[in-house]
Amino acid sequence: MSSLAIAANNLHKSYGDKVVLDGVDLTVPEGTIFSLLGPNGAGKTTAVKILSTLTSPGTGTGAVRIGGHDLATDPQKVRASIGVTGQFSAVDNLITGEENMLLMADLHHLTKREGRRTAANLLARFDLTDAAKKPASTYSGGMKRRLDLAMTLVGNPSIIFLDEPTTGLDPRSRHNMWQIIRELVTDGATVFLTTQYLEEADQLADRIAVLNHGRIAAEGTAGELKRLIPGGHIRLRFTDPIAYRSAGLALRDATGDDDALALQIPSGGSQRELRSVLDRLDSAGIEADELTVHTPDLDDVFFALTGDAHATDARTTNAHATNAHATVPAQAKEAVR
Incomplete structure (x- = not known):
């Protein structure tokens, strides 16, 4: 049985009187794609921020281990093992695609030689070599998302958090991104994916959890979730x-x-x-x-649970x-x- 890339027990988070996460348990085996579904405001992004050390968990949260490291006592080791692509692009539009990549290489303390080699390899992998010397402001939405993900991979993370990575992309760009995500897992990475596109979760995820009002409403494979809903x-x-x-x-x-x-x-x-x-x-x-x-499809599941x-x-x-x-x-x- 695969080891767990992510094991979170009883996640809690509140902002004032608003409870965002109310006792969420998450387990993600290594080398799989896990998708967290939910409507706007369900707590998906907050969960990603906690698991990726971008915000602290709330009172009552139990043990959380990411890549085998304790989130509370070893946050630096957690950060070294993960990559995060958020809802909003981290690309700097004022510089070229290559310069964005080299900036990330500097942040990961790579030597200039290593940084240039890594940048060139990733730009080629994401079909951005021809645009590498052009300002990122000239890139299409799909190109920017590919560059964003390429920047995330500079540190060679074993666990990748993708928070609604295809929002705003046209269908062709979305399908291209799906193929990239599949290739990441084939290469050994673990992907934690949040999305509102139900087809995206159905196509990609090994397991899916539906988050609603800060709680997990249901979890399982796409097939298992579909069997929860009558009406076939x-x-x-x-x-x-x-x-x-x-x-x-x-x-x-x-x-x-x-x-x-x-x-x-x-x-x-x-x-x-x-x-x-x-x-x-x-x-x-x-x-x-x-x-x-x-x-019944994931639409039926989503509407029934949320x-x-x-x-x-x-x-x-x-x-x-x-x-x-x-x-x-x-x-x-x-x-x-």
């Missing part, structure tokens, strides 16, 4: 009213929509359940004109999320077999 179903639509009525008799557990000539059957989305429905229709000599499978008050914000941020409804022509049913 198979929907069959017909154009022939006679076929619709016959299918209703064959599928007695289905709920009918007479106006739409559609049947809805509860389902967990497994291939076995789908095959069973198709076999029952075949036995009755019926074929649906359209078959749609819906399984409440409708945040649904509008979440839907806006998740505008590019993958649709969980898969429409399958009835003729393709043999492929399911």
Whole structure:
């Protein structure tokens, strides 16, 4: 079993009367991507600031170990093992990309030779070599985020905190950043990712925790979280009213929509359940004109765990999320077999 890169017990933090974190436990194995989801104001950034030594934990917080080092007694060792890319870019727009990298090399006390070699390697890795001599003010949003992450890696951290790293990026730049994050983990790093993009967590994270009102509402793999939420179903639509009525008799557990000539059957989305429905229709000599499978996705999980008050914000941020409804022509049913 992997060792733990992050182990935090009973994180607390308040600002005056406002409780931001109220007893949060977090464990992240080495070499994995852990994603912390939550609406605005849930406490995601505060958790990152505590774990990365940027702010002190509140009264009542238990033991916190980062990279095997105690946060309370060895903060310098913690800092030496981590890198942080925050919500807002640390790039200095007045200097070139290369100068930004060399500045970080100086801060990490690298020799000039080591600094130039490290800067050149990272600029090449993030496809920024051609822009290295240009002012960062001329970079696109995606280029600045890549430079920001490259600067974070100058110290070769084993644990990387990414606080909403793709906010404001276009879909192509976001997908490019996802690939970079995957490569970091392939190279042995551990990534702690906060995001409001539900698809991002679904695509990247080995484990996901949903933070709401300062507490962990649920934690698990994307699949485990999706299974917490009921509502999966198979929907069959017909154009022939006679076929619709016959299918209703064959599928007695289905709920009918007479106006739409559609049947809805509860389902967990497994291939076995789908095959069973198709076999029952075949036995009755019926074929649906359209078959749609819906399984709960992270949108459903997010809304169920955080409440409708945040649904509008979440839907806006998740505008590019993958649709969980898969429409399958009835003729393709043999492929399911």
